[in-house]
Each structure stands twice: as structure tokens, then as C-alpha cells.
Amino acid sequence: MSGGVDSAVAAARAVEAGHEVVGVHLALSRMPGTLRTGSRGCCTIEDSMDAQRAANLLGIPYYVWDFSERFKADVVDDFIAEYSAGRTPNPCMRCNERIKFAALLEKALALGFDAVATGHYAKVVTGDSGALELHRASAEAKDQSYVLGVLTAEQLAHAYFPLGDTPSKALVREEAARRGLSVAQKPDSYDICFIPDGDTKGWLAERVGTETGEIVDRSGAVVGTHEGAHAFTVGQRRGMRLGTPAADGKPRFVLEVRLKENTVVVGPKEALAIGVIAGSRFSWAGLAPEDPSTAFACEVQIRAHADPVPAVAQTTTDAAGATELVVTPESPLDGVAPGQTAVIYVGTRVLGQFTIDRTVSAVPVGA
Amino acid sequence: MAVYLDHAATTPMRPEAVEAMVGAMRVVGNPASIHSAGQHAKRVLEESRERIAATLGVDGIEVVFTGNGTEAVNLAIKGLWWSRQADAARRRIIVPAGEHHATVDTVDWLAEHEGAVIDEVPLDEVGRVRLDVLEALLAEHAASVALVTMLWANNEVGTIQPVEEVARLTAAAGVPLHLDAVSAYGQLPIDVRALRRDTAAPRGAGLVALSVSAHKIGGPAGIGALVLDRSASLEPLIHGGGQQRKVRSGTQDVAAAAGFAAAAGAVHADLAADAVRTAALRDRLIAGALAAVDGVRLSGDPDPAGRLPGNAHFSFDGCEGDSLLFLLDAAGVAVSTGSACQAGVPEPSHVLMAMGRSEADARGALRITLGHDSTDADVDAFLAALPAAHAQAAKAGLAARATSFDR
Numbered sequence: 192m193s194g195g196v197d198s199a200v201a202a203a204r205a206v207e208a209g210h211e212v213v214g215v216h217l218a219l220s221r222m223p224g225t226l227r228t229g230s231r232g233c234c235t236i237e238d239s240m241d242a243q244r245a246a247n248l249l250g251i252p253y254y255v256w257d258f259s260e261r262f263k264a265d266v267v268d269d270f271i272a273e274y275s276a277g278r279t280p281n282p283c284m285r286c287n288e289r290i291k292f293a294a295l296l297e298k299a300l301a302l303g304f305d306a307v308a309t310g311h312y313a314k315v316v317t318g319d320s321g322a323l324e325l326h327r328a329s330a331e332a333k334d335q336s337y338v339l340g341v342l343t344a345e346q347l348a349h350a351y352f353p354l355g356d357t358p359s360k361a362l363v364r365e366e367a368a369r370r371g372l373s374v375a376q377k378p379d380s381y382d383i384c385f386i387p388d389g390d391t392k393g394w395l396a397e398r399v400g401t402e403t404g405e406i407v408d409r410s411g412a413v414v415g416t417h418e419g420a421h422a423f424t425v426g427q428r429r430g431m432r433l434g435t436p437a438a439d440g441k442p443r444f445v446l447e448v449r450l451k452e453n454t455v456v457v458g459p460k461e462a463l464a465i466g467v468i469a470g471s472r473f474s475w476a477g478l479a480p481e482d483p484s485t486a487f488a489c490e491v492q493i494r495a496h497a498d499p500v501p502a503v504a505q506t507t508t509d510a511a512g513a514t515e516l517v518v519t520p521e522s523p524l525d526g527v528a529p530g531q532t533a534v535i536y537v538g539t540r541v542l543g544q545f546t547i548d549r550t551v552s553a554v555p556v557g558a
Numbered sequence: 559m560a561v562y563l564d565h566a567a568t569t570p571m572r573p574e575a576v577e578a579m580v581g582a583m584r585v586v587g588n589p590a591s592i593h594s595a596g597q598h599a600k601r602v603l604e605e606s607r608e609r610i611a612a613t614l615g616v617d618g619i620e621v622v623f624t625g626n627g628t629e630a631v632n633l634a635i636k637g638l639w640w641s642r643q644a645d646a647a648r649r650r651i652i653v654p655a656g657e658h659h660a661t662v663d664t665v666d667w668l669a670e671h672e673g674a675v676i677d678e679v680p681l682d683e684v685g686r687v688r689l690d691v692l693e694a695l696l697a698e699h700a701a702s703v704a705l706v707t708m709l710w711a712n713n714e715v716g717t718i719q720p721v722e723e724v725a726r727l728t729a730a731a732g733v734p735l736h737l738d739a740v741s742a743y744g745q746l747p748i749d750v751r752a753l754r755r756d757t758a759a760p761r762g763a764g765l766v767a768l769s770v771s772a773h774k775i776g777g778p779a780g781i782g783a784l785v786l787d788r789s790a791s792l793e794p795l796i797h798g799g800g801q802q803r804k805v806r807s808g809t810q811d812v813a814a815a816a817g818f819a820a821a822a823g824a825v826h827a828d829l830a831a832d833a834v835r836t837a838a839l840r841d842r843l844i845a846g847a848l849a850a851v852d853g854v855r856l857s858g859d860p861d862p863a864g865r866l867p868g869n870a871h872f873s874f875d876g877c878e879g880d881s882l883l884f885l886l887d888a889a890g891v892a893v894s895t896g897s898a899c900q901a902g903v904p905e906p907s908h909v910l911m912a913m914g915r916s917e918a919d920a921r922g923a924l925r926i927t928l929g930h931d932s933t934d935a936d937v938d939a940f941l942a943a944l945p946a947a948h949a950q951a952a953k954a955g956l957a958a959r960a961t962s963f964d965r
Contacts, residue, residue, distance in 0.1 A: 252884075252888070298881070298954050303885075
């Protein structure tokens with residue numbers, strides 16, 4: 192229970208369904224802030240108190256479990272390391288993978304619980320084969336199946352998402368109000384929970400440091416300078432203050448961020464288009480496809496709130512025995528950065544996910 | 559009916575305290591008012607104060623009511639510190655490691671904002687203050703020491719401190735001593751006047767201030783007291799109407815004082831016999847726990863005479879204290895991992911760390927504290943619930959390690 196409305200209503204529904212429910216608030220920082228600020232909806236003492244008030248109202252016990260060390264090592268430090276290595280990680284996925292459905296789930300199972308219920312908008316359903324499947328939530332706008340794409344069959348077997356069938360968040364808020372939960376109108380949280388003011392770039396600059404570097408075009412010609420490459424994301428257009436105009440006079444976009452060289456590569460919008468994405472770190476959500484090395488139709492989604500794109504996927508194994516999952520979207524993808532997670536869907540079902548570590552441009556240099 | 563074994567956090571209110579409080583709530587009048595109603599309230603207040611004073615070996619005028627124990631500690635430490643800066647720069651505060659947060663955070667604040675210099679006295683492995691270090695610090699710096707502050711008995715591991723020796727050392731050095739007796743009060747006899755006499759305390763030095771709290775002895779929460787010797791000089795923290803020797807202004811809570819006094823009277827009616835009774839329960843609990851499970855270790859003083867009669871404190875190898883707490887709670891037994899804190903975030907105990915224990919050891923800590931209403935049945939219930947809770951908590955292990963879900 193984060194202290195937000197979703198987990199409070201999820202807990203209420205779990206209680207109502209007749210389960211023996213215990214509220215657990217994750218302490219993810221040894222030095223939590225006192226009061227909620229900005230758009231954050233978790234991780235302060237105020238949020239912990241909100242969670243406890245909800246648990247009190249539901250008549251369930253409430254405890255704070257300290258995962259601050261693991262969170263720092265597995266999520267926060269990983270976030271910094273990934274950025275430093277030139278990749279764009281998703282810390283919420285990492286938290287689901289390593290904390291909520293790993294450390295927390297394991298501790299809960301060991302303590303005698305059967306499942307971890309959360310306020311995520313996603314569904315776990317039993318498929319035709321009898322195996323558990325992860326699906327998109329009924330509330331399309333709030334669907335969080337993307338950030339749960341990392342869950343394996345074993346984790347799905349102990350995951351419980353009571354909000355999965357609710358058509359909208361508004362209904363969840365209404366229900367919270369009806370139940371007398373004080374968090375019914377609490378604002379949603381959007382930002383990364385461990386970056387209090389939402390200033391991800393400033394936060395990273397403090398930890399990774401700032402250093403003047405070059406902005407180059409695809410031919411390698413220097414067209415400007417910047418104050419730290421980590422402040423840029425692929426697909427970004429503004430904030431580059433380029434001195435040299437492009438030959439064709441068209442706006443330029445960030446095509447690539449080479450953090451190791453502290454260099455930002457820019458070019459025309461067309462050059463953002465990515466024709467193939469691939470990654471060797473992949474997992475299947477539930478049952479793996481019978482033969483993933485045979486190309487199969489799917490949709491691929493590369494950000495939490497991006498639209499899924501029809502694609503063809505298959506695993507390939509090179510001579511050295513290394514297997515990667517290769518996905519070719521029907522139409523090119525924009526704004527793909529290494530380190531991002533691609534989640535593969537078939538209809539509403541999450542088939543699996545992989546971390547993008549290789550991309551192939553849809554437009555060759557000079558085209 | 560749940561079994562309550564967390565008396566160090568707070569105690570169930572004694573029936574006589576509830577009665578006294580409810581009765582006093584019906585008394586009309588501000589004790590500072592001049593009319594008869596005020597005088598009546600004043601009489602209830604001062605009789606309560608005298609009754610409490612009698613349990614501490616002081617006169618009524620030496621008992622200053624505060625909002626709680628933490629306020630009393632703040633008033634003593636900050637008040638003495640500022641007062642000691644009046645005629646000379648005495649920047650040093652001598653304070654042991656492993657103190658209660660009321661002290662730790664207060665001296666840290668003085669260091670950060672007022673230039674105080676903190677001389678920390680280490681603890682030995684049972685949690686007792688290293689007297690030799692304290693003595694050496696006083697010998698070296700007596701002229702620049704503002705005050706010495708320490709616990710009479712540790713609130714987590716229950717170790718009783720050599721307060722008479724410290725009182726003697728500070729008296730001889732001419733330095734004021736504050737004792738935080740919040741956890742000792744009601745369990746150990748406290749006689750401030752006798753202690754001052756026996757340690758030949760000069761005016762304003764030696765034991766001059768002592769903090770207590772009502773809710774730890776079966777009284778109400780929301781009232782504590784600072785015992786302040788007549789000779790002590792202390793800057794007030796709260797200014798206003800000049801109540802209570804101008805040391806702590808503000809309208810006084812007659813009902814809370816009455817409840818406090820009733821509890822103080824009840825607990826001191828036969829303190830020695832109660833302590834023997836409680837210690838017997840504790841010793842049975844300790845022996846039972848050590849025999850019941852493997853990998854358990856008693857923290858604090860193994861000598862029963864060296865620890866608070868109501869305190870048992872263990873470290874369980876390979877278990878998280880908060881897992882044990884949860885499982886015992888689910889089994890209807892309320893215990894603690896240490897001192898409660900605001901957000902409920904379990905921290906490895908700074909007391910155990912100060913005793914030289916590892917962080918893993920500190921994470922497996924469990925404090926069981928008995929009180930006036932504890933019974934053999936409570937001890938039986940704890941000992942009955944412990945083996946299963948321990949087995950399950952050991953399975954859950956330490957959350958910091960890798961899980962089978964990692965890949």
C-alpha cells in the first residue's frame with residue numbers, strides 16, 4: 192500500500208473477496224521526505240500515514256517493510272548505472288522485477304502469504320491452455336501491463352491485481368469515496384518516485400556530473416555543444432541551441448545519445464525511424480511460445496504509454512549460441528533508445544519483454 | 559485477548575489513574591486563577607505534584623510538569639546548556655552512545671545550531687557506559703563541559719547504568735548531570751535527594767535534573783516531568799505566563815497530573831515486591847526463549863540484577879526482527895523490534911550498533927517488555943508462539959539478500 196488510491200481500493204476489494212489481507216508499505220528510502228510534494232504520490236511519511244489510515248479503515252493490520260537497501264542497489268543505483276552506460280532504463284519495471292515481485296513476494300511467501308496484491312491496472316487470467324496469462328487492464332488509459340511485462344510464470348502465479356477489470360480510474364476514485372477512504376481524491380503520481388521534484392535531468396546531473404560535450408550530425412561534423420549528454424533523450428527536438436543550421440534548414444532531432452563519449456547525435460526526423468529492435472535480455476510472461484524461433488505476429492510497445500505497433504518477432508541464435516529476440520515493426524518506430532524495454536503483446540495478452548540493446552535504422556545514412 | 563508485551567513503548571493505564579483523571583476532569587478552574595475555583599484546581603494539581611515528588615525523593619517545587627518525557631529531556635539538555643553558556647564558554651556535552659532519540663537528536667541539534675561539542679562515551683558489549691572514558695573526559699575537560707546527560711537505564715536493552723558513580727564524578731567535577739529516567743522510573747527506586755547527598759553534590763552540579771514520563775508507569779500519555787533541583791540553573795524553552803518557576807510556562811493540565819500522581823502512587827506502593835515479581839516473569843521468559851529456539855542471543859546484561867526487571871531483548875540469527883514482530887502479532891502477541899519511530903520504518907538499532915553488534919545482528923532484534931499487568935499466562939503465550947514464528951521468520955530470512963526470483 193503506497194498511500195495512493197489504487198492500492199487502497201485494491202486492498203479493500205481483496206478484503207471483500209474474503210481473503211486474509213495484511214497491508215504492507217514498502218520503505219524504499221531510509222530518509223523519506225515528510226510531506227507529499229508535486230506530483231509524487233508515494234514514499235513520504237505522509238504517504239505512509241495515508242496507507243496506514245486506509246488499512247485502519249479496512250480493519251486490516253498494517254506494517255512497513257524496509258527494502259531501502261535493495262531498492263537503492265537494484266533500482267536507484269541501476270538507474271544511474273544504466274544512464275551512465277548510455278541506456279534509458281525504466282525504474283518502475285525494475286522495481287516490479289526486483290522488489291515488488293521478487294524481494295517483497297519472496298518474503299511474503301516465506302511468511303505464509305499466498306500472493307502479493309497491488310493496485311496495478313492489469314489482469315492475470317487463466318488462458319485456454321490452463322496457464323496463467325498477463326493481460327491489459329479494462330481501463331485502457333490506465334493500463335500498466337507494460338511495467339509488469341517482466342513477470343514470469345512463477346511470479347504471475349502469486350500476483351493479484353484487483354483493479355484489472357475496472358473500466359476506469361474514475362470508478363476507482365468513486366469507489367474509494369464511497370468506502371470513505373481519505374485518499375479518494377489524492378492526485379496520481381507520474382514521476383519517478385525517488386526523484387522528489389520530478390527533475391530527472393537535474394537529479395542525474397548531480398550524480399553523473401555535467402561535462403561539456405559535442406553535438407554532431409550523422410556524418411560526425413560538430414554542430415554544437417551541450418552541458419552533459421545524459422540530459423538528452425532520443426527523439427528530443429528542443430533545447431539544443433545549435434549554432435550551425437542544418438543544410439536543408441529542417442529541424443533536427445536527437446538520434447542517439449553516446450554517453451560514454453558524451454556526444455549527442457542529431458539529424459532529421461526521418462532518421463529517427465527504427466526498422467528493427469533486438470535484445471538478448473528477454474523473458475516470457477507466463478507460458479513461452481511453443482517455438483519462438485519461428486516468426487510470429489505480435490504488437491510491440493516501447494514505452495509505458497506508447498501505442499502498440501503491429502510487428503513480427505522471432506528469436507535467433509548466432510554461431511556462438513547467443514540468443515536474441517528480434518522484432519520488426521510493420522511501420523518504423525520513433526524515439527527508440529537502447530536500454531528501453533519493449534513489451535510484446537498478442538491482442539491484450541502480454542507475451543513477454545526484452546531490453547532493447549540493438550536497433551537498426553529504417554533510413555540509412557545519406558538516404 | 560491479545561497479549562501485550564511492549565510496556566517499554568507504553569503501559570496500559572492503571573484503573574486508579576483513569577479514575578483520578580476522570581475525577582479531575584470535572585474540576586473547574588485554571589490553577590493560576592485567584593478565585594476559589596482556581597484555588598481548588600490548584601490544590602488538586604499541587605497534591606498531585608507532591609505525590610509524584612515523593613516517589614522521586616524531591617519536594618513538589620522540584621517537579622516541573624512537561625508535555626512528555628521527550629520535552630523534559632529537551633528542557634533539561636537545552637536549558638542546562640544555554641544556562642551554562644551565561645558566564646563562560648562551556649561547549650562540551652558528554653553523552654554516552656546508544657541514548658534515546660530524545661537525547662541523540664537534541665544534542666545533535668545543539669551541535670549543529672549552537673556550536674556544542676559532543677563527547678560521546680562508548681558502551682561496552684552489554685550496553686553499559688564506559689566509566690573510565692567518562693572519568694577521563696571529565697578530568698581533561700571539566701572546565702569546558704556544559705553538562706553530562708545519560709539514561710538511567712537503556713530503553714532498548716534494559717541495561718542499568720552506574721548512575722551513582724556518574725553522579726559522584728560530575729559532583730566532584732562541578733558539572734551538572736541530567737538523567738533520563740523515563741524507562742527506569744517505576745521499575746527501579748529513584749531518590750534524587752539521597753543520591754545528591756551520597757555523592758556530595760555541590761549547588762548546581764552533580765545530579766540536578768531527571769526526566770520521567772507518566773505513560774510508562776500506567777499513567778496517561780501527554781504528561782511527563784522534569785525533576786529540577788532547587789540549585790539548578792536552567793534556561794526555559796517555553797515562555798509565557800511564568801508558571802512552574804518560570805521554567806515551563808503554560809496552563810497546567812490538572813487532570814493529567816492527577817492521573818500521573820495516581821499511577822505514581824500505585825506503582826510505588828510496593829515497588830520492590832513488584833520488581834521481584836516482574837523480574838521472575840522476565841527470567842522465565844528469557845530462559846524459555848533461549849531454550850526454545852536455536853541461534854538466539856540475549857542482548858544487554860546477562861546478570862538479572864543489571865537489567866530492568868521488565869526487559870528482555872534478543873537477537874535471532876538469520877531472522878528479521880520485523881518478520882518476528884509481524885508473525886507474533888498475527889499470533890496475538892505484541893512485542894517490539896526496539897524503539898518505535900514515526901514512520902514505522904525499522905532501522906537497525908543504534909543501541910546494538912553502539913554495543914559493537916553487526917547490522918545483521920541488529921536487524922534480528924526483538925524487545926519484550928513486561929509491566930504491572932503482566933502475568934504468567936502472558937509469558938506462556940509468548941513462549942508458545944515463539945517457535946513457529948521463529949521457524950517462519952528464519953524461512954523469510956533477511957530481506958537484503960538475493961531472492962529466488964532474481965535472474
